[in-house]
Amino acid sequence: MAAESLGFIFLNAAVINNFVLALFLGICPFLGVSAKRATAWNMGLAVIFVMLVSSISAYGINWLLTRFEIEFLRLICYIAVIASAVQLVEMTMKKFSPALFRALGIFLPLITTNCAILGVALFQTFREYSFLQCLAFSLGAGVGFTLALMLMAGLRERLELSRVPNVSQGAAMTLMLAGLLSLAFMGFAGLGGQHA
Amino acid sequence: MSLPARHETVSADTFLRGLWQENPVFVMLLGMCPVLAVTNSAINALAMGLATTFVLLCSSTLVSLLRKQIPKQVRIATYIIIIATFVTMVDYAIQAISLELYNALGAFIQLIVVNCMILGRAEAYASKQRLGATVINGLGMGAGFTIALLCLGAVREVLGAGSLFGVQLFSDNFQPWVVMILPPGGFFVLGAWLLVFAGYRQRRERRLTEQAEVTADGR
Amino acid sequence: MNQPATAVPATLTVPMLRTLGLVAALSGFLVVLAHHLSLPLIEENKRIAIERALFKVIPGAVTRRDFQLTAAGIEPFGEAPAATGMHLYAGYDTDGRLAGVALEAAAQGYQDVIRILYSYDPACECIRGIQVLKMAETPGIGDKIARDPGFLENFKALDARVDAAGSGLEHAIVSVKSGSKTKPWQIDAISGATISSKAVARMLNDSARQAAPVIMRYLDVLQRPDGDTP
Helix, strand or coil, X not given: CCCCCHHHHHHHHHHHCCCCCCCCCCHHHHHHHCCCHHHXXXXXXXXXXXXXXXXXXXXXXXXXXXXXXXXXXXXXXXXXXXXXXXXXXXXXXXXXXXXXXXXXXXXXXXXXXXXXXXXXXXXXXXXXXXXXXXXXXXXHHHHHHXXXXXXXXXXXXHHCCCCCCHHHCCHHHHHHHHHHHHHHHHHHHHHHCCCC | CCCCCCCCCCXXXXXXXXXXXXCCCCCCCCCHHHHHHCCCCHHHHHHHHHHHHHHHHHHHHHXXXXXXXXXXXXXXXXXXXXXXXXXXXXXXXXXXXXXXXXXXXXXXXXXXXXXXXXXXXXXXXXXXXXXXXXXXXXXXXXHHHHHHHHHHXXXXXXXXXXXXXXEECCCCCCCCCHHHHCHHHHHHHHHHHHHHHHHHXXXXXXXXXXXXXXXXXXX | CCCCCCCCCHXXXXXXXXXXXXXXXXXXXXXXXXXXXXXXXXXXXXXXXXXXXHHHHCCCCCEEEEEEEECCEEEECCCCCCCCCCEEEEEECCCCCEEEEEEEEEEECCCCEEEEEEEEECCCCEEEEEEEEECCCCCCCCCHHHHCHHHHHCCCCEECCECCCCCCECCCCEEECCCCCCCCCEEECXXXXXXXXXXXXXXXXXXXXXXXXXXXXXXXXXXXXXXXCC
């Protein structure tokens, strides 16, 4: 399907097949970081950046592995690259923006186990995207992740001031909200319908 | 100077902990992504649970065997390489067993490598405990994970498709609750299970405090 | 002042490298072993899956040969097909006669890409059947394209005649509103699943438009199951 346009790939990754609400990737940070809008926004930006870096590296690695026909090393290489990319982001952030680094705290190293990042690398490999398509895809995925995170954070901040049953406090409430968000996002399903 | 690690003596609790008190899904909320994604049918849930348990056992075993050899600075990188190796092996094994199952589980087999439960256990437990305790605990955790997956998978499949493990349960008149096998259903059913467990725990606490008050008054 | 946080005493680098090297070697060994052991099983599984779909979609077929379209014409391929280009799966019946030619087609459906296998019968210049290989349409609504007997009836003899110039289809395959099919090259859409149905029509039209002329042009090559050149 190399004929997909860049705009469609972006829209698909961000909204129609949103990584969190439709594909179930990145649920752990979604549940963990979405309590406050400020942290959600920072996490979202960090994830976008790491996704772009990982996507580009994954494209390069895949090209190299296919060239030498050692595709079975793909998973190990991808995860190594993602861990390094996160390390790189951490060091850069520490140097250029220490306040941001402190605000994100423990969440930054946790991006390594964020399945959304590995998901981006794996999906773009399965779908055999070209380089520009990979960029559009990873950008869309990051934006979609940030969007879902911000929506959830806004909702949860509101809920803190409301009376909710004791039983549902915490993860149960978040999951129910996520279910409603996911249901709402299903409305975007036909958006690319008449494409091509 | 850090204290020497306390080695746990293996007991029934080592295994049972992973099923209830420290259930990775319902209590510790680890490894959420596959829990929601592959539980749209019971058989997928079972297969994913078994695959994850296999990776957990093998990687924990290797980490526990090599725990004295792995220097602190590179431990995370080493754990990740070990886990990724076993995930790749499971990936090929499932393809060889059944392509249909492989297509149903999709990318989530390879995503086992970033399952926070496995990395978390390697870091918190396997790197400090002896082989026996690690294996028993790993079995318990894996069993707890699989049971949790099955809870979700069974409910979603029965409500959303009217079948269990592929066996049709209801007559043709049954209108399946389709949303249950779609993404929102995953969120709803998991939220519902958490509600059930939270309610159960609350009632138990209330009963225990009432009993404590009764014994205090009754003196 | 702060020390460099990553300073590692020289005495520790050797065990570090040794461990990493050992783990990497072990990991490489295990992965290669698993890959080697499972490769024949996986290839066998893939072959069985393709043949099951193939023999289901080409009525009467019991054996198959695979061809690909190259600059020089149609050539059979055995082990390694080229990644791009038209792939034709020819099915032959018990007498060795060409029963039909199957091709893959894909298009964007409602939720995600739909991928099908369809068979073309040169004798009647029509499409004989479709088999959905992969889709993510809404269960109970869009996924009816794979199972609904009324919808699949469309493809028992879907007209896909090659036009006089031999460069496309005489009549484009289109999807029409449910129940309003009048011509043999039309497809009755499933009511409530218009987009999925239209996707099937679109991919069949796009694919047959290119494949049908090729099949008719190289019919004599395709009709020889053992590939003897004249």
